[in-house]
Amino acid sequence: MFFRVMDTSRLPDLVRGLSRDHEVIGPVAKEERFVFAAIDDPADLRLDYDTTLLPPKKLFFPPEDQMMRFRVADNEVLDDEVFAAPRVLLGLHPCDINALLLMDNIFLKDYVDPYYKARRDTTLVVGISCVPTEDCFCNSLGTDEAHWGFDIFLTDLGDRYFVSVRSVKGAELLDDFVETREITDADTAAFQRVTRERKDKFTQDVDTSQLPLLLDAKFDSPVWDELGERCLSCGACSMVCPTCYCFNVRDDLAPDQKTGTRTRLWDSCQFSEFAAVAHGQNFRESRASRVKYRYYHKQWGYLSKFERVLCVGCGRCSTACAADITPREVIAALAKGGVE
């Protein structure tokens, strides 16, 4: 990794330059919230965004994704190639960069997912520093900084960006499209100050140090029943989660019944049919068991395999849950033995 400094006024140059050979996708305003969308005009880019409605996983693992078409008569696969154009994802916060690394463990390791891989391979990531919101708790999970998973990272120092360059491709793009200069001691000092000030802005401190022990010890806790009574089983938490990757697969026949499409769609462990199997059996029929499963998978199951929890503390589930079920509250309730 090496570092450069770029005036914030140069950002439109960078966006325009990147746009020459890439689709540029970044945060834009949608009403009073933000979404990742294609950037046609650099002025639309809102690097001051707090968080987006959906995380960037939608760009690699779309909510509804046609996997192939098939012919009914002989079960022949008609087209299953993945078209992925070169693009730059501009303006990812550290939590979302870390979330993509957690998704990579699922989609690129034991079973390489061609749909995810094609899009991941053709996408460059440019990170941007952020200011914590009241729901953010990445600081409790060690995901408040991104050390890998980006090509370029911009830390906003006010009038200039402190630019961390992680990849050769990132260095080339920066070199091709925008004027930067070498860092000075003053820049480094400013970077350290900004980093320190940001750390002080976190309002949440979730104690996750005892989580695996806590979850093992509290498997039969009444906390799960209380949460189950409140949970709306709507699955909003899974949809907005940057690390939830479960999907359903559906086949649809064309109106003439001669060909069909296979589509995968985001699924949620909070739906009653998620663990339903043949003969009408359901491993997790109660809401309580489904809420519990979500926490065990994210905070313990994934940890036991990848040595990280499957949560980056982005706070989207806390914002999206109409029943106000938040990881912070769940963890605190387990530690205490009851919901407040």
Place this chain on the structure above:
Amino acid sequence: MAPRVVVVSLASDFGCQVQMTNIEDDLLDVLGLIDLSYWQLASSGHMPAEYDVAIVEGAVTTEEHVELLKRIRSVADVVMVIGACAVTGGIPAMAGEGDLEQRFAYVYGTDGANVARGRISPGPVKRIIGVDYEVPGCPIDTAEFLRVLSHALQGLANRLPQEPLCAICKTKENVCLFDKGQICLGMFTRTGCGARCVSLGRPCTGCRGLAADANVESAMKILAEKGYDIDEVTERLAVFNTREEVFSR
């Protein structure tokens, strides 16, 4: 032999049958798969004595409907109901249960008894006979109709989604209407419409009926805590669901 299909109307505004005619691009493909023996909206023929599939639109509102449905069930191998009126009772079921006569007199006057003879409390088709396939919504979505019809023709199970609308609404990146202080019935309502109304900025009216997974009790409690008028929420739910359905949950 292509399955013989009849399309039957009970109490409704025929909107879902109009939706069927709106499947213009695919209608010829669909008609190529079936022997459309009777469709009241599209022809003046008579209903045949024998058929394989009955597509029923509309709510049950009279004794005559009850008899018709029983006959249909004894003849057809497959009964498919389409639209909110047939699936959940829909708008006609707003006429209510115990107070039906009172409401009838209010609308038609005291000498209106002969207007609709043999009237009964309006309700969904499933109240009278077993139903094999359902296409909910007001009106039906043509793509879903084709999908369910395809399942019916292939003899596949009826797989309506069980969960509420919120998940798909999140995937559309809609700003939650609750955050804007509006009553949206999405957390109660069966998904499958693609959150079309909310995506257009309008709250969900619940036309697809209560979702099996919906936690009605908790949702009511949450709405009350947030200062919403629960009576109003109940009234809105009763537009496309029968009251007995809402209160039983």
